Amino acid sequence: MTALIIAGLLLFAAAALIDTLVGPAFKRLRPAQLPYLVCAAGSACLAATGARALVDPGVSVRLSFGAWLGFGTSSLAVDQLTALFWLLTFGVATAACLTAAGWAPRRAAQKGTAACTALVLAAVAVVQGADNAFLFLLAWEALTAGFYLLAGADRTRPDSVAASVTTFVFGKVSGAALLFGLLLLASRSGGFSLAGFAHVPPGLLHGTAWTLLVVAFAIKVGLVPVQVWMPRGYAAAPAGVRAVMAGVAVNAGFYGLWRTLGLLGPPPTWLALTLLLVAAVTALLGIAHAAVQGRLERVIAYSSVENAGLICTGYGVALVGARLDEPRLMAVGLLAATLQAAAHAIAKTLLFAGAACLESVAGTGDLEQLRGMARRLPWAGTGLAIGAITLAGLPPTAGFVSEWFLLESLLQQFRLPHLPYALALAGAGALIALTAGFASVTFVRVVGMTVLGPRTEERLAREPRHLDLGGTGRAGMLLLAVGGLAMAALTPLELRVLARGLSGLVPAAVSGGALKSAWVTQPVYGDFSILSASWLWVTMPLLGAAVVVVLLIGASRGQALRVRRVPAWRSASGGVHGDDQYTPFGYANPTRRILGAILLTRTRTALLAPHSPGGPEPSPGAGVRPAATGAVLGYSSDVMEVVETYVYRPLVRPLRGLVTVAKRLQSGRLDAYLAYMLITLVAVLALVTALA
Template sequence: MNTAILVGMLLFAAAAVLDLLPRPVRGSAWHAALPYLLCAGGSGCLAAVGALALRGEQEIPRLGFGQWLGFGDSGLAVDRLSGLFWLLTFAVAVGACLTAGGWAPGRPAGRGPAAYAALLLASVAVVESADNVFLFLLAWESLTLAFYLLTAAERRRTGAALATVGFGKASGAALMLGMLLASARTGSFALPGFTHLQPGAVHSAVWVLLVTGFVIKVGLVPVQVWMPRGYAAAPAGLRQLMAGVAVNAGFYGLWRTLELLGRPPVWLAVTLLILASLTALLGIAHAAVQGRLERVIAYSSVENAGLICTGYAVALIGACRDNARLTAVGLIAATLQIVAHAVAKTLLFAGAAGLESDTGTGDLERLRGAGRRSPWSGVAVAAGAVTLAGLPPTTGFVSEWFLLESLMQQFRLPHLPYALAFAVAGALVALTAGFASVTFVRVVGMIVLGPRTEDSKGAVSRHADLGPTGRAGVLVLTVGGLALAALTPLEIRVLARGLRDLVAAPTSRGALKSPWVVQPVFADFSILSPTWLWIMMPSLLLAVVAVLLIGASRGSALRVRRTPAWRSASSGVHGDDQYTPFGYANPTRRVLAGVLRTRTSTGAGPTKAPASAPPEPTTTVATSGVLHYSSDVVEVVETYVYRPLLRPLRALVITVKRLQSGHLDAYLAYMLIVLVALLAVVAGLA
């Protein structure tokens, strides 16, 4: 297996080198897709290593680097937890790379993005398997660099790239402080040595710093503001690698922190539970009202991060109470949500890239009916949207069911603060699930199933609809996601193996009521059989069709009356008489006005003759004008948290800039002050 690890990393390196080499301006589609196919091959190798590591029947696969990094022995060690994350991360990465390969031939000739994608994948692999502090931090900074290069690749939104790298550096700084603090106390740079860190102030400080560093990467409130901007600024065909693959490195860090440090501070677990559930609601609230498809999907990533961290916080509270079953149900719910998010987000961004390549825009108003002209892209968007809406029989339904069931266990906790936190989180997650359905009905109904806009009727697709490799990626991800839902009991057995170092495998396998029925670990509470759903739902559909065919009189029950889709006005009304994405989302803006700080305005303007019904010579057009209505929302955290900090930050920068032109004796004094402060900190921690 060590050879497979080496081969996978070498394939990433080959993809980067190939992309940076000069290539023919008019080369075939395979020239552009080849680097991504190499990345897919490397991802397949690492996914296979992860699957074998889960068996745990032989020595842990380890690719050692010896002492050459300078901070003790280091290497890539794939234990059960690393194997689990390698499997779920790089199995999805195979499909993501295939879809990127289908997108690449349609973009302008140029070098760089495939190399950045290879750097991102290699960095994620090292983060999820490093056994040394320095190696982990080096890979984490490389991941931040890859995010920056991707967001700055098209040089359209430099502000988004700077925000991405700024939050990435803050994440790295928090992780460096936390890990060096733990290393100073344990006397070792080996990550497994953190298990020897004794409870106390240092232990709590390390917990806080590591959780802070990882939640910045996954996008929890109030540090989520970089994510919608960063994802939207990246090349369209590579956003799925950021959202569906790379973000798993942050979740891995949270899981590994629980394994290494054990019981967290109680206040941290409760705070994380409230923040995570609030993040979920705020993320889906903004996703529901966005006007561009890529921003809908990006804000949905914020929502999913909140749902995943809600399950993780349940597990932390279980660890605080020494309740192994509560820890197990929280971890299983969160990990199932990671799987659903990775598959669905990859499909959504891949389909969105295909639609954007075809129409030249991500504007929802202009994407209406685009899925009809690009069916493979439409299938990807529909499959991802239905999964994230939590509809049966998808894996998104199973993961959200587990999450809600885990939050219903508050009566098992003796203290009122825990019960109140669970109740608040449960209410927020339930609201999130409801608005998620509304959000993705708009996406599927308008883009995939909706009528074509006037300017798209009769148009010919300008691209190959993801190409052969992209279609293969969509097929793999769609079929794989649906199969995971049908085989949920087998998936839980795999998760129990991977989580064995966090919670005992027999406890995790308590989620299996019987071979094909699952429960939220606690027996006799509730049950679900996703496998039977897959059998019964199609059977009921066939039964209804059979009844119609048998009982219909002369086929009258099967007669179809055709009317324009999404029609919302009576005949004779001029102009757009169908629902639009803006109009469909407007009730959500009004209902969530307190959360979104919705702003509306009205005004009068001149009347124009409708394009669909040009005026005849005898027609008179009113000159009194018509009423125009506009509505928008406010990014609450950015507006009320970060913008007020800009003025004092600018003042601080101006003050610090004065240090650039000073005297040598002043510089020496600054260095002496810093040295004394560092010595005082080290002496205090010794």
């Protein structure tokens, strides 16, 4: 098994070398596609390692690096938790790299993009396998560098520089919090072994380290108020590799949270409750912004914020269970969070992979221009539809199962002995229920208009024919789609795998309580509620077939299948121009109004130029009615990023002032710089010693 780990890491290195060094002599091998295929092979090696370690827990899998890092011995050790995350992360990464390979040859990707992808994958592998704090931190910083390079790789985008800088700044803040948290734990445990941190006793240092680590991982997964980098960073990256960032690499942050709970035990009460409520608010704010975005990539990116909130809400329930010494509550929270993480990884990869194909063919990610585009690209459209339905939480997908578990875990508040815990779970439950409703609205817009919407003849005439994803891209989409649907159909088997992978955090016998019988699941607590996702795959097709039979019987009378064509209804007012259907802008407008208090919706009216017959249509939302002068009264509505506007922008001026002062310290004298380093080192050591 160690050979598979070595092979996976070497394949990542080979992919990076091929992408940066291979020249025209290898033209027959299609070098644009080859490095992604090599990354897929490396990911498959690590996924196989994780699967084998889960199947046979007695097998010791360890790749030792000795003491050459200088902070004690270090290695990649695959225990049950690492095996679970490797199986999830790199199983999805294999398919994501295949879809990227299908995207790369025809999209003129920037040279070096595949090398950055390989760096990200290798960094995630080391983060999830490291048993040494320094090795963990080194891989975490490499992941930050990979995200920075990917966010700035597409230099044709005007916002790529700002997005990459924002991604890098938040990544460095995450790294700083992780560094201080690990140093605090190392100062008390006497070494840099992660296993040694489990012996740190509760107290001020323990609580401070818990908080710092949660902040570090919360930045990476995108919780409020540190989520602002995620929509920018994802949207600015090359379209074909966004799936690797959003569906694969983000799992490093979730792994960090899970591992922290396993090492440090229960967190402080205030931290558990705060994380639970912040996660629920994150879910609602993320889906609120996703519902009103005008570009497909930003809709998917903001939905990543929502999914991070859902996953961390389940994790918050587990923290409450750990704090109250309630193993069953801890088990149902971890199961809900991990199920949600698995559904998110597959669905997000499907969405970004499908969106990359649509965007590269249409030349834009604007939802108005993508209306009906997926009808011409059936593979990309099908993947987009399955991913959207999964994240909408509709049966019989894995998203429905994971959200059912999450809501059931939050409904256990009546079992808690203390009112603050019960109120926190009840409040989070209300926010998550509201989030689920708006998620359906959000992805109905994507499916109904981008996938199923009609394409005008004018647009069809302008668009050249393109191969839909190519052979490797289709293989990747098929793996993701079948895998995601199979997870729902085989939910009991998935729960058994999760129970084994989470056995280091909660006993497998307790997690096994989620199985009421061979094909029926329950939220660990018996006699509360049950669900059989497997039977849904039997009953739903049968009910659908019954509807078709009834329809055909009624059609014998010539009524049920008769098509009646009438002019499309636009409005009771005259002078309304536009297509005979809802636009993405118009469909999202009620959401802007309903969530106006959250999104701070702003509306404007203006006089536009008169619409001439045969001329271009007014922009969506414009053209309400003609004014007396012959001009058109236009209407527009947009939203505000609340956190960015009221948290970060007020800090810009003080930060610039601080930078101006810091520039004065750049004297150019080496002795002065050495003095600065000495002062900083002494201050850090004094802080660590005081807290220890």
